[in-house]
Amino acid sequence: MILTEKYQLLRRNFRNFAETEFTDELQKRLDTEGGYEAEMYQKMARYGFTGIKIPVEYGGQGGDSLAYVLMIEEFARVCPVLAIYANTPNSLGGGPLVMCGNEEQKQKYLPDIAAGRKHIVFALTEPGAGSDAGGTLTTAVADGDDFILNGRKCFVSGAPIADYAVIYAKTDPTAKGSRGISMFIVDLKLPGITIGKAEAKMGINGYPTSDITMDNVRVSKADLLGPLHDGFRMAMKTLDGGRLGISAQALGLAQGCLEEAIRYARERKQFGKPIAANQGVSFMIAEMATEIEAARELVYATAVAKDAGAPDSSMKCAMAKYFASEMANRAAYKAVQIFGGYGYIKDYKVERFYRDARILSIYEGTSQIQQLVIANTLLR
Amino acid sequence: MKIYVCVKQVPDTSGKVAVKENGVLDRASMKTIINPDDLNAVEAALQIKDQEGCEVIAVTMGPPAAEGMLRELLAMGVDKAVLISGREFGGSDTFATSQVLAGGIHHLGLEKEDIVFCGRQAIDGDTAQVGPQIAEKLNIPQITYAGEVRYENGKVYVKRMTEDGYMRVEAETPVLITCIKELNQPRYMTVRGILECYDKPITVLDYPTLENEPLIDKTTIGLAGSPTTIFQSFTPPVAKGGEMLEGTTQEKCDTLAAKLAKAQLL
Numbered sequence: 001m002i003l004t005e006k007y008q009l010l011r012r013n014f015r016n017f018a019e020t021e022f023t024d025e026l027q028k029r030l031d032t033e034g035g036y037e038a039e040m041y042q043k044m045a046r047y048g049f050t051g052i053k054i055p056v057e058y059g060g061q062g063g064d065s066l067a068y069v070l071m072i073e074e075f076a077r078v079c080p081v082l083a084i085y086a087n088t089p090n091s092l093g094g095g096p097l098v099m100c101g102n103e104e105q106k107q108k109y110l111p112d113i114a115a116g117r118k119h120i121v122f123a124l125t126e127p128g129a130g131s132d133a134g135g136t137l138t139t140a141v142a143d144g145d146d147f148i149l150n151g152r153k154c155f156v157s158g159a160p161i162a163d164y165a166v167i168y169a170k171t172d173p174t175a176k177g178s179r180g181i182s183m184f185i186v187d188l189k190l191p192g193i194t195i196g197k198a199e200a201k202m203g204i205n206g207y208p209t210s211d212i213t214m215d216n217v218r219v220s221k222a223d224l225l226g227p228l229h230d231g232f233r234m235a236m237k238t239l240d241g242g243r244l245g246i247s248a249q250a251l252g253l254a255q256g257c258l259e260e261a262i263r264y265a266r267e268r269k270q271f272g273k274p275i276a277a278n279q280g281v282s283f284m285i286a287e288m289a290t291e292i293e294a295a296r297e298l299v300y301a302t303a304v305a306k307d308a309g310a311p312d313s314s315m316k317c318a319m320a321k322y323f324a325s326e327m328a329n330r331a332a333y334k335a336v337q338i339f340g341g342y343g344y345i346k347d348y349k350v351e352r353f354y355r356d357a358r359i360l361s362i363y364e365g366t367s368q369i370q371q372l373v374i375a376n377t378l379l380r
Numbered sequence: 381m382k383i384y385v386c387v388k389q390v391p392d393t394s395g396k397v398a399v400k401e402n403g404v405l406d407r408a409s410m411k412t413i414i415n416p417d418d419l420n421a422v423e424a425a426l427q428i429k430d431q432e433g434c435e436v437i438a439v440t441m442g443p444p445a446a447e448g449m450l451r452e453l454l455a456m457g458v459d460k461a462v463l464i465s466g467r468e469f470g471g472s473d474t475f476a477t478s479q480v481l482a483g484g485i486h487h488l489g490l491e492k493e494d495i496v497f498c499g500r501q502a503i504d505g506d507t508a509q510v511g512p513q514i515a516e517k518l519n520i521p522q523i524t525y526a527g528e529v530r531y532e533n534g535k536v537y538v539k540r541m542t543e544d545g546y547m548r549v550e551a552e553t554p555v556l557i558t559c560i561k562e563l564n565q566p567r568y569m570t571v572r573g574i575l576e577c578y579d580k581p582i583t584v585l586d587y588p589t590l591e592n593e594p595l596i597d598k599t600t601i602g603l604a605g606s607p608t609t610i611f612q613s614f615t616p617p618v619a620k621g622g623e624m625l626e627g628t629t630q631e632k633c634d635t636l637a638a639k640l641a642k643a644q645l646l
Contacts (some may be wrong), residue, residue, distance in 0.1 A: 006578050009452065014571045050570035061571040071571075 001300045003070075004241040010067050017047065022079040030081060031208025031352055034198065036161050037082075037206065041113040044086050045116025053090040053241075054098060061192035065241070065303035068373035069248035073299075074251025077259075079232045080356040083208040085251050085330065088158055089113050091245045092122030094363070095238045096166045096183060098284070100226030108162065109185065118187075118225030121162040122242075123212055124235055131369050133168070133232060134177035140169035140184060147171070147184065149217040157363070160198050160208040162188055166238075167212070172229045183231035192217035231263035240246065240314050242364045244306060244322035250321075250328035250360045251292065257328075257353050259287045259337035265338055271276075282336045292331065295324040322370035327358035332357035381434040381493040381553075383425040385458070386514065387418040389506045391441050394617075403472060403610035404603070405504060410439050412578065414449050417499025419566040422561040424471045425497050426457045426567065428531045435459045435502075437488065441469055441480050447582050454580050455573035463581070468589035471603025474505065478513030480601055483593035484585050490518060493534055496556040500525060511558035517595050521551050524558045 021043060032036060044050050053068050054060020068090055075083035088094075094113050097106060097120070100329045112118040129135035134319035138151025149169055155343065156165065167188050172180030188195065196211030262285060275281045302316040310316070335350040336343035343350045361367045391397060391410040398406040425436045438453045440446050441464040450461035464484045472480060485496065496518070498511035508524070515522035527546065528539035537554055541562070542545045590596055599605050625632040640646045 005448070006574065009455070009574050009577075010571065013455075013571075013574060017568050047568075052571050058604065061575065063571055065573060066573070125497070228546050263639075272616070 001297060001304075005068060007066060007332055011070045011074060013047075014049075014071045015077075017049075018075050018078040018082075022075070022082050025175050027079050027082075027206075027349075027352070027375075028204075029227065030079075031346075032205075034200075034208065037210055039083075040082060041085050042116055042118075045114075048114075049086040051094075051110075051114025052090045054088070054094055054110055054114040056245045058098075058106050058360035060112040060378060061114075065244060065307045067253040067301060069224045069244060069251075069299055069303045072245050072248035073252040073255070073296075076249040076326075077256045080249055080253045080352065080353070081204045082257075084157065084204065084207045087123060087245045087249065089116075089119070091161075091242045092238060093158070093166065093199045094240050095263045096122070096225055096234060097185070099254035100183065104222070104298060105225065111129040118163040119158060119161055120166065121158040122157055122238070123156045123165045125150060125155050127154050131366060133181070133235065136168060136178075137172065138167065138182055140171045140182060140219070142171075142221075143218075145221055146218045147221060149186065149214045149290050151185065151217055152213055154196075154216075155199070155209055155363075156212050157209050158207060159188075159195055159212050160335050164188060166214055166225065167214070168231050168235055171231075172341070173185050176227065177243045178232040180229050181231040181235075182228050183201075183225040184219050185225050185236055186214075186219055187223075188212070190219070197320070200319045202358055203352065204359055221366040236314075239364055240306065243317040243370070244299070244302055245363050246360060247295070247317075247320035247324035250324035250357070252293050252301050252327040253353055253357055253360070254288065254295065254324075254331035257350060258285070258292055258332045258352070258358075260348075261285055261288065261335040261338045264342075273284045281338055284338060288331045288334050295320075295327050299324055312377065318347050318370040318377075319363070321365065322361075322367050322374070325357075326367055328357045381432060381495075382489075382491070383428060383434055383436045383452075383494065384488075384490070384496045385418070385421050385436060385438050385566050386510070387414045387438050387440045387449065387453065388499070388502050390415045390444045390502050390512075391412070391624050392574060393503055394433035396451050397615050398635055399613045403613045405613060407619065412449070412500070413443075414452065414568065415499050415502045415504075417501060417503075417559060418515065419499075420561050420563045421452055421474070421497035421499045421557075422456060422567065423518050423566040424460065424526070424529050424557070425495070427564065428529075429457065430496070431531065434640055436644045437462060439481060439484055439488075441472070441477055441484070442577070443470075450582055451577040451580075452569060454577040455569035462581065462583045463584060463645065464585045464590065466590075468587040471606065472601055473608035474507050474509040474513060475608065476601040476606045478510050479596050480590065482517030483596040484593050485518060485591060487566045489595055490520070490554055492554060493604045494554045495531070495536065496520070496554070497500045498556065498558045500558045500560045507568070508558070511556060515556035518554075518556070520554045520556055522556045523549050523551060526557045526559050527562050529557060529559070529563065567568070567570075 018348040048061040051060035052063040056062040140147040140149045171182040192215045194213040198208035264362040268275045279348045299320045304312040336354050389412045392413045399407045400406045429436050436458045437460045438458045439462045501508035523538045525541045526538045527541040530537040568578045
């Protein structure tokens with residue numbers, strides 16, 4: 001896709017920010033120590049990155065999906081975990097509010113989210129309900145002006161640092177499967193909420209992931225998000241945008257791998273010549289570059305199709321996520337292969353890329369779930 | 381209160397430098413960037429805008445393509461962008477350029493409480509002459525090499541960096557300040573700034589508009605009117621890294637003496 005001047009400038013600005021601010025020192029620290037870099041989040045907020053897709057009337061930047069994927073791609077090219085910082089408020093966290101919130105809810109929550117003053121995260125997965133959200137055991141029972149929530153959500157990205165979570169709970173126990181689920185905006189300071197210990201992860205360290213446990217948590221009916229009992233459909237719509245974001249993250253990570261591999265293949269000498277002079281190495285680079293370019297076209301085209309309301313955009317989001325995340329794993333594999341023994345050493349960035357890549361084909365729907373979405377769309 | 385910032389689009393010297401037969405840079409064939417010191421000037425202006433809420437106006441003289449650079453400045457937070465452009469201005473040296481920029485600022489209106497910021501120097505010419513010459517033409521005080529700038533109640537307080545130290549200077553507005561890169565870290569563009577900058581107008585001042593400006597002497601602008609004659613344009617050779625001598629002080633002195641003798645310098 002040929003980008004207009006405006007999108008080219010957006011890209012250049014994102015790249016300049018990432019290359020300047022995401023220092024090697026910061027990346028290494030986040031990878032080895034985990035935790036969270038609050039200062040970086042504030043910097044991103046200052047330039048509108050945390051509210052890129054939030055409408056202007058709610059304090060956001062009013063950008064479209066193409067601007068959003070360019071941002072995630074450029075950030076992930078330098079540091080995949082820091083790309084998540086800018087991703088969450090625009091996608092899984094802020095997305096349901098933008099899509100389903102009533103005016104009062106949007107006014108109450110979105111300006112603080114867009115400005116980076118508050119964090120919101122997405123809590124769908126449960127110990128027994130991952131790909132199959134129909135197994136949701138968290139319940140919300142109406143009680144006067146409130147709902148009472150009980151249950152446990154797991155693998156919630158950002159939970160330890162969040163102020164709010166969008167929580168999915170069964171409101172109609174008689175409904176089967178994914179029916180009868182509703183969405184709530186839950187203040188994580190409410191009595192009865194326990195945030196678990198941050199998980200020790202293989203990669204994307206520096207953005208903590210944990211459980212959220214609810215024990216008779218009273219949530220006001222004013223915080224029911226979207227229509228009662230129809231939360232699962234909304235979750236799926238939110239995930240369309242989320243999957244597009246992951247596809248951009250995968251694209252950026254793969255691009256980062258390619259650039260590292262090219263640089264190293266030119267520098268590293270074996271048998272008296274740079275290893276790039278060997279076809280075995282150069283063909284790996286050619287293959288990486290070709291797959292990245294194919295993914296880029298798919299991701300950008302999907303972003304445009306989604307904003308245009310194309311009827312098959314859900315399927316396209318699944319395709320983009322499926323292809324780009326699998327491709328990123330192949331690219332990371334090849335990059336480590338080209339680096340040889342050094343690629344296995346933590347001092348080299350491709351080692352981290354390799355670990356970071358692994359989650360891409362798992363979170364926000366595994367590759368197999370994406371295939372299911374694609375196949376179901378085609379075969380229904 | 382208004383703040384003018386004079387900016388220049390320069391060749392990206394990290395890329396290939398092209399020179400025409402007459403020695404003048406072939407700007408059209410080269411990738412361009414905003415002159416780095418000018419970005420510090422823009423940031424200095426925007427910081428005062430953050431504090432005072434005043435208007436920041438970027439002014440450049442250049443070909444129509446300089447519009448792209450002005451849009452980037454709008455995306456950073458500049459309120460108004462002015463492009464001084466016309467064939468008659470082409471090929472101007474620093475003397476001619478400063479007249480035209482001063483004329484442009486005069487045309488737009490310079491008042492008692494206004495400030496003009498410039499970068500110290502442009503990376504293509506490295507003269508550091510334009511800022512001071514603009515101040516002279518406008519007949520306002522100038523403070524060069526600003527490493528710190530503070531504005532308060534109509535006065536600027538500047539730490540002026542010199543080769544062997546610094547001076548603290550204060551001046552009443554109007555004043556022109558030239559900025560060095562140590563002054564600040566220029567901000568990035570905001571997303572909204574970029575999304576909106578393409579819909580904002582760019583004010584173009586052409587030759588007929590400025591022809592009768594009292595600060596512009598028509599006979600000394602453009603390539604023909606510029607008093608500078610270019611003898612040669614070249615990319616300076618990259619200086620080789622020095623050589624560190626090893627050993628004790630005595631050994632190092634001996635090695636150095638031997639090298640100097642070999643080069644017939646002793």
